[in-house]
Amino acid sequence: MQSEETRQLIENVMEELSQRQGFLEIEDDQKRRYVCASAKEILKTTDKVIKSYIRVSTENNGLMRIPAYRVQHNNISGFYKGGIRFSEFVNEEEVENLAILMTLKNALHRLPFGGAKGGVHVDPRKFSEKELNLISKKYVQRFARDIGPNHDIPAPDLGTNEKIVDWMVGEYKTIHPGQAYLGSFTGKSVDNGGAKGRREATGKGTFLSYAWLLNEWLGEHAKGQEVNRESQWETVQDLREQEKQGNAIRVAVQGFGNVGSVAALEAYKYSPIKHKVVAVSDRFTTLYNHDGLNIEKLIEFTRKGRDLPANRDELVAAGIDAEVKPVKAVLTIETDVLILAAVENQILEENMKEVQARILVEGANAPISLEADQYFEKVGKIVVPDILANAGGVIVSYLEWKQSRVTELYTEDEILTDMSKQMIQTLKAVYDTYFSSVEKTMRFTCFALSLERLTSLLYRHGKLY
Numbered sequence: 289m290q291s292e293e294t295r296q297l298i299e300n301v302m303e304e305l306s307q308r309q310g311f312l313e314i315e316d317d318q319k320r321r322y323v324c325a326s327a328k329e330i331l332k333t334t335d336k337v338i339k340s341y342i343r344v345s346t347e348n349n350g351l352m353r354i355p356a357y358r359v360q361h362n363n364i365s366g367f368y369k370g371g372i373r374f375s376e377f378v379n380e381e382e383v384e385n386l387a388i389l390m391t392l393k394n395a396l397h398r399l400p401f402g403g404a405k406g407g408v409h410v411d412p413r414k415f416s417e418k419e420l421n422l423i424s425k426k427y428v429q430r431f432a433r434d435i436g437p438n439h440d441i442p443a444p445d446l447g448t449n450e451k452i453v454d455w456m457v458g459e460y461k462t463i464h465p466g467q468a469y470l471g472s473f474t475g476k477s478v479d480n481g482g483a484k485g486r487r488e489a490t491g492k493g494t495f496l497s498y499a500w501l502l503n504e505w506l507g508e509h510a511k512g513q514e515v516n517r518e519s520q521w522e523t524v525q526d527l528r529e530q531e532k533q534g535n536a537i538r539v540a541v542q543g544f545g546n547v548g549s550v551a552a553l554e555a556y557k558y559s560p561i562k563h564k565v566v567a568v569s570d571r572f573t574t575l576y577n578h579d580g581l582n583i584e585k586l587i588e589f590t591r592k593g594r595d596l597p598a599n600r601d602e603l604v605a606a607g608i609d610a611e612v613k614p615v616k617a618v619l620t621i622e623t624d625v626l627i628l629a630a631v632e633n634q635i636l637e638e639n640m641k642e643v644q645a646r647i648l649v650e651g652a653n654a655p656i657s658l659e660a661d662q663y664f665e666k667v668g669k670i671v672v673p674d675i676l677a678n679a680g681g682v683i684v685s686y687l688e689w690k691q692s693r694v695t696e697l698y699t700e701d702e703i704l705t706d707m708s709k710q711m712i713q714t715l716k717a718v719y720d721t722y723f724s725s726v727e728k729t730m731r732f733t734c735f736a737l738s739l740e741r742l743t744s745l746l747y748r749h750g751k752l753y
């Protein structure tokens with residue numbers, strides 16, 4: 289989903305809210321329309337876009353000027369918050385879209401944060417560790433005035449990790465001597481004040497968002513509830529029935545990094561309902577095995593930044609029995625569930641009809657276009673959208689940020705239990721609303737819950753007059 293589509297959906301949802309009798313306790317239709325139009329304009333636009341160029345001397349005596357961004361979308365619900373991405377595809381539009389989605393995600397999960405995102409236009413694989421260290425420090429130097437524990441709190445994202453975040457914290461501390469610095473970033477290493485379980489949180493939360501629907505919501509929360517969405521309802525029941533009859537639910541995962549590998553492992557190990565992970569992919573390869581892949585062995589092989597095994601010799605070295613398929617094959621392979629955990633814009637008009645999965649879960653941000661989303665809705669598939677599914681990381685980031693303020697360390701169990709509790713509250717609210725409503729996609733439901741909250745905050749803060 290691109291930023292135009294995100295804005296379009298904000299527009300559609302705000303139009304509906306403006307017609308909802310009693311919304312914000314405003315009875316006068318004209319006043320409510322005015323207030324909603326005002327909120328729509330604020331939320332469709334961005335508070336601040338900061339672009340800079342990072343100058344880096346490379347180890348071969350070269351010199352580069354690399355575009356870098358920090359976009360602060362909105363902070364009505366709390367300090368700006370969002371990851372920093374290192375990727376050769378980073379551009380202003382992409383970072384802005386991701387910042388808007390952060391605002392919506394934090395509001396949907398009722399976290400006291402607004403939305404921001406950062407990006408550096410580099411392929412981190414083409415730089416040495418020393419060069420990456422320099423790029424990371426320069427990023428903080430460039431944006432030092434714009435970030436901080438009480439203003440804008442970055443974290444890792446695609447192409448960045450706890451090592452890079454630790455370097456950034458170190459630089460932040462050097463620039464601001466004597467000031468609190470631990471809360472300036474989340475996603476730090478545990479030794480450096482990070483939260484235990486942060487690295488796994490997004491992948492675990494992504495799998496939970498789907499598994500909870502099948503395992504808990506279907507059984508407990510749907511009792512006696514009116515269900516208007518017959519085909520989606522059937523999809524969930526069919527899968528549950530299939531498993532009860534001894535056929536494990538098939539899962540395919542695109543992306544085998546922080547999010548994808550952990551989500552795949554969760555599926556592989558999940559005991560309440562039997563799954564088999566039939567396909568995984570990374571930027572070069574799809575691996576397929578009809579009987580299920582050994583995810584533990586694949587994680588072992590890819591430890592220390594290696595890609596998935598991509599030829600016979602590597603498969604033998606990894607102890608994996610799999611067919612090697614083209615990189616995009618994972619999207620259209622025969623499977624029940626498809627977890628998208630790589631990059632944006634993967635399922636679009638041209639390939640949406642080839643998708644065989646009946647449930648799609650967005651671990652990555654914006655991998656499905658608005659058009660494909662609406663098509664899946666029509667044909668009875670379920671799409672669990674990014675702002676619902678991939679919030680595990682930012683929920684744990686909130687705990688890490690809180691921990692840095694009270695200098696008290698939470699155990700991994702406490703962190704992951706809190707994360708699940710928080711996610712389940714939102715999952716219940718979304719699934720209850722989605723399954724009892726008609727026609728609207730689950731993404732629309734999530735945007736509506738989130739925009740209701742943001743509009744209400746803007747109104748209470750006196751910003752909509």
Ligand code: NAD
Pocket residue numbers: 444445446447448490542543544545546547548569570571572615629630631632651652653678679681682
């Ligand atoms: P990562 O860098 O650890 O892993 C990315 C994976 O995707 C790698 O396996 C890579 O080979 C693969 N990949 C990259 N480009 C690809 C392409 N064009 N086609 C297929 N595969 C490709 O990144 P991550 O942290 O796992 O993040 C994955 C996605 O999840 C991103 O969209 C990110 O914004 C989103 N996300 C991450 C977090 C987090 O906490 N890490 C939180 C929320 C959302």
